[in-house]
Amino acid sequence: MDNIIALAKRRGFFYPSSEIYGGLANTWDFGHYGVLLKNNLRDQWLKRFVLERKDIVMVDASVILNPKVWEASGHVTGFNDALVDCKNCKYRTRADHLIEEELKNVKVEGLPVEKLTEIIKINKLKCPHCGSNDLTNVRKFNLLFETKIGMVEDSKAKAYLRGELAQGIFINFKNVIDTMRVKMPFGIASNGVCFRNEITLGQGVFRTLQFDLMEFEYFIRPGDWETTFETWKKEMWNWALKLGLSKEKIRWREHEDFERSHYSKKTMDIEYKFPFGWKEMWGLAYRTDFDLKNHMKNSRVDLNYRDPKTNEKFIPHVIEPTFGLTKGWEVKKESF
Numbered sequence: 001m002d003n004i005i006a007l008a009k010r011r012g013f014f015y016p017s018s019e020i021y022g023g024l025a026n027t028w029d030f031g032h033y034g035v036l037l038k039n040n041l042r043d044q045w046l047k048r049f050v051l052e053r054k055d056i057v058m059v060d061a062s063v064i065l066n067p068k069v070w071e072a073s074g075h076v077t078g079f080n081d082a083l084v085d086c087k088n089c090k091y092r093t094r095a096d097h098l099i100e101e102e103l104k105n106v107k108v109e110g111l112p113v114e115k116l117t118e119i120i121k122i123n124k125l126k127c128p129h130c131g132s133n134d135l136t137n138v139r140k141f142n143l144l145f146e147t148k149i150g151m152v153e154d155s156k157a158k159a160y161l162r163g164e165l166a167q168g169i170f171i172n173f174k175n176v177i178d179t180m181r182v183k184m185p186f187g188i189a190s191n192g193v194c195f196r197n198e199i200t201l202g203q204g205v206f207r208t209l210q211f212d213l214m215e216f217e218y219f220i221r222p223g224d225w226e227t228t229f230e231t232w233k234k235e236m237w238n239w240a241l242k243l244g245l246s247k248e249k250i251r252w253r254e255h256e257d258f259e260r261s262h263y264s265k266k267t268m269d270i271e272y273k274f275p276f277g278w279k280e281m282w283g284l285a286y287r288t289d290f291d292l293k294n295h296m297k298n299s300r301v302d303l304n305y306r307d308p309k310t311n312e313k314f315i316p317h318v319i320e321p322t323f324g325l326t327k328g329w330e331v332k333k334e335s336f
Contacts, residue, residue: 004275013037026198026209038212038325041243042191045214045323048239049189056187056216057180061168063161063193070144070160072298073167073291078262080140081198082113084120086127087134094199095138098125100277110259113138143196145209161195166320169217170291173303184305184316185228189216191325212325217287219305219316225286232321233268233284240270240282249273250281263290272327281327287318 009015013034017027030038050056070076082095095116096109102125108116116138119125126133145161162168169188176188191214198207220228233252240250255267265288269280292315296303304313 008034026207028208042212042214042325044243045191045239045325049187049216049235049321053187055182055185056189056218057176057182058189059169059172059176060190060192061162061165061172063195064147064149064159065162065167065171067159068298069167069171069295070163072294073170074262074294075144075160075163075167076142079143079163081143082111082116082138083141083199084116084138085136086130086132087136088132089127089130091127091129092199093128095120098128099123101128107256107259110256112258113140141197143198145195145197163196164194165190165192165213165215166217166287166291170295171299173219173292174301177305183308185218185220185224187216187218189214191215208326211327213322214325215320215322218319218321220319221314222289222317225288225317225319228319229266229284229286232319236270236282236284236321236323245272251278253278261285263287281324283320283322285320285322287320289315289317291318292316 009031011033012031014028014030016023017029018024050058067076070079083092084095084098085092095113096111099108099116099119100106103119103123108119111119120135120138124133125135127135144163147159147161148157149159150157169190173188176182192212193210194213195210198209218228218232237250237252241247249272251271251273253269253271255264255269260267264285266286268284270282270284271278272281292303295301296315303315305316306313
């Protein structure tokens with residue numbers, strides 16, 4: 001992996017951020033060719049999934065939303081990573097990454113912190129930084145980046161940088177159906193930068209504090225979710241192949257129950273065979289009506305969809321294809 005990162009730097013794809021000041025962990029700046037590559041991938045995504053279709057429209061929501069949005073969506077309480085600290089050198093790392101790196105061929109992301117602590121202790125896992133096995137119990141840390149609005153720092157000034165694009169889409173659902181005259185099924189697409197306060201172990205631009213996503217929420221009748229899920233599964237796979245990714249280096253993997261996010265009933269990832277193992281590149285989730293239902297409850301705004309033919313009102317269910325744009329440099333690495 002270090003050789004690939006060094007090569008990408010020499011060729012002007014990306015550089016360690018703030019490098020002249022010693023850098024900042026999990027942050028990268030894209031150089032000339034990296035910017036062009038990202039823009040090219042974004043434009044291809046836009047052309048294929050928005051401009052060439054009649055059932056998907058776009059929104060570009062603010063990076064900073066009313067904090068009530070993240071409370072209603074469950075991110076304030078449920079958007080967490082499980083971390084463990086070394087008592088000797090104070091090094092902090094993700095518990096699931098530590099376990100998966102050491103034990104190999106296991107998947108523990110999403111397990112309760114008590115179970116992760118038990119696995120670490122039973123296997124006497126050591127700090128990856130100093131080698132000590134004097135580790136704390138696993139604890140949860142929220143991934144949302146907090147910020148302050150205004151001149152006075154109090155509880156009312158607290159806000160969050162967006163941790164995903166989806167909430168900006170859901171809170172604009174009513175605006176879209178009122179102004180764009182969309183008919184079921186339809187999608188609302190968005191692309192842009194997101195922020196997550198994550199800790200990773202030397203994986204380059206694979207997982208960073210700031211990253212670019214391209215995604216859409218596809219709104220459907222509740223009974224259509226399985227066929228729609230399969231349709232988008234094929235669409236995503238075919239696009240990956242069109243971009244030039246090798247069939248031998250990508251695969252679908254379904255999340256186990258303990259891995260799924262709080263909003264998802266079914267999630268599958270297209271994983272890529274990175275130098276450090278198989279890891280998520282893109283994701284496909286069935287979010288049910290979780291988000292719209294919660295925003296309708298907390299905002300007290302009617303987010304039902306009314307069928308123009310039958311006059312039936314219902315809360316749509318959602319299929320969510322998500323594409324990691326920052327991870328798209330892997331497309332270029334195929335030719336390195």
